[in-house]
Amino acid sequence: MYLSKLDPEKLKKQQWQIMQNVAAAAIVPIMRIGDELGLFKILANNGPCTDKKFSELAKIDHRYAREWLLALCAAGYCNSDEEVEVFHLSPEQQAVFAYEDSPALMIGAYDVLSGNVHNIEAVRDAFKSGKGVEYHKAHPCCFQGTARFFKPSYAANLLKKWLPKVSGVVEKLQEGGSYADIGCGFGISTLMIAEAFPDAKVYGFDIHEPSIEKAISLSEESGLSNRINYQAADAKSYNGYFDVIAFFDCLHDMGDPEGAARYAYEHLNEGGVIVLVEPTASDNPRENFHTIGQMYYSFSTMGCIPTSKSQEVGLAIGAQAGPKKLSEILANAGFSEPQIAHKNASNMVIEARKK
Ligand SMILES: C[S@@+](CC[C@H](N)C(=O)[O-])C[C@H]1O[C@@H](n2cnc3c(N)ncnc32)[C@H](O)[C@@H]1O
Missing domain, CATH: 3.40.50.150 (Vaccinia Virus protein VP39)
Structure with missing residues (x-):
């Protein structure tokens, strides 16, 4: 019976590996929506800016905008200030997400x-x-x-x-x-x-x-x-x-x-x-x-x-x-x-x- 053969350490390692993949997969719709609505470009062109300002510029609901920004920050795809009020994309993040003619664009993977x-x-x-x-x-x-x-x-x-x-x-x-x-x-x-x-x-x-x-x-x-x-x-x-x-x-x-x-x-x-x-x-x-x-x-x-x-x-x-x-x-x-x-x-x- 597999349960009696479990090695707790190996199990923990396997579960952590899955969590990392699940987190990476969970960001897929976040990236796709951001791309379709042009959110990366708006943030790149206007950051650093507050989530409120960003939502106004992007003409999207403020609550969705903030949660989207937080998901990106957690993934290391966006940055915030200490108070988590002001957000921006680094030049590298802009290069991979925001501009269609960027030589480093990776957003197409999503x-x-x-x-x-x-x-x-x-x-x-x-x-x-x-x-x-x-x-x-x-x-x-x-x-x-x-x-x-x-x-x-x-x-x-x-x-x-x-x-x-x-x-x-x-x-x-x-x-x-x-x-x-x-x-x-x-x-x-x-x-x-x-x-x-x-x-x-x-x-x-x-x-x-x-x-x-x-x-x-x-x-x-x-x-x-x-x-x-x-x-x-x-x-x-x-x-x-x-x-x-x-x-x-x-x-x-x-x-x-x-x-x-x-x-x-x-x-x-x-x-x-x-x-x-x-x-x-x-x-x-x-x-x-x-x-x-x-x-x-x-x-x-x-x-x-x-x-x-x-x-x-x-x-x-x-x-x-x-x-x-x-x-x-x-x-x-x-x-x-x-x-x-x-x-x-x-x-x-x-x-x-x-x-
Ligand atoms: C992964 S895509 C690569 C497209 C393009 N070469 C590129 O690098 O962006 C594979 C392409 O092969 C084409 N393809 C598949 N089978 C084919 C066939 N038997 N004859 C011609 N094209 C085919 C598909 O329609 C598709 O456009």
Whole structure:
């Protein structure tokens, strides 16, 4: 009987670990509401200010405003004076929560977390049936959250650290080469490439039409729409031949990643290169048992596995498949010598060439 075998110290430690996770999860709706109502930006622009003043500026009820501020202070996401009357966001808190164009923005993670809670029933049923849940059935929060959450990392790394490590890619694009961003979502990476390489012929493809529509409107807002050709297309059905084909955080979402890689191989020009950006992970799941692994395995259970299982083949490799599995997929698709070109705490870049 488990109760007689309990170690009180181990139990206390386990319970404390749960309390920390529960507290972190409890803040999710607080963050989402703050984001939707623009509260972080109002506090950033007007702090330090009293809760009363803040509620007036934000045009929200004073009592809700104060409790929201207290929850944030308890989480270490906001600061108050000794009397707990005046509140402000530090420059770092402003950078992660308040400004959409901040290079350090992290608030998008809460879109994905909220979206995943909305998706519980569909994914719970899929646990029983073994079937998938199509990407378009996810809550819209997941789509915008993905784009917002990845954007700062792409902004910091894509042009400065990732592409320069893949030999020949920068030169190809500078010389007007062709580039396809497969599973481009809102086209955040696509926009960055189009802006940095004005002579390159840039294409973005995604199976999800609403994401392509959003990508088109973002390219129009940025004045780059004439440099990008977006099309709603599956990774095994787009048209054209390219010098560089990239998959940003999406190959593992596909039902048939090997088929998608083989199709990319067939649609690369001679000497062309495939660039995969995937979550950093070890081949050994035990080595992924840490904070980032907790996040990715959870996102994967709620999003990547159901999406992949909803598609042809349904391989469902998961968000942390690891370099060995990903390299195997590329090699089976015909690519020579897949290798990790760059790696940081959250992402790894794998490159492989057409023989
Ligand atoms: C996690 S999102 C990443 C989006 C984008 N690359 C980014 O980094 O923001 C995965 C994307 O893969 C797309 N996707 C999934 N399966 C696909 C397929 N078979 N063909 C094309 N796109 C696919 C989804 O629609 C979604 O936009």
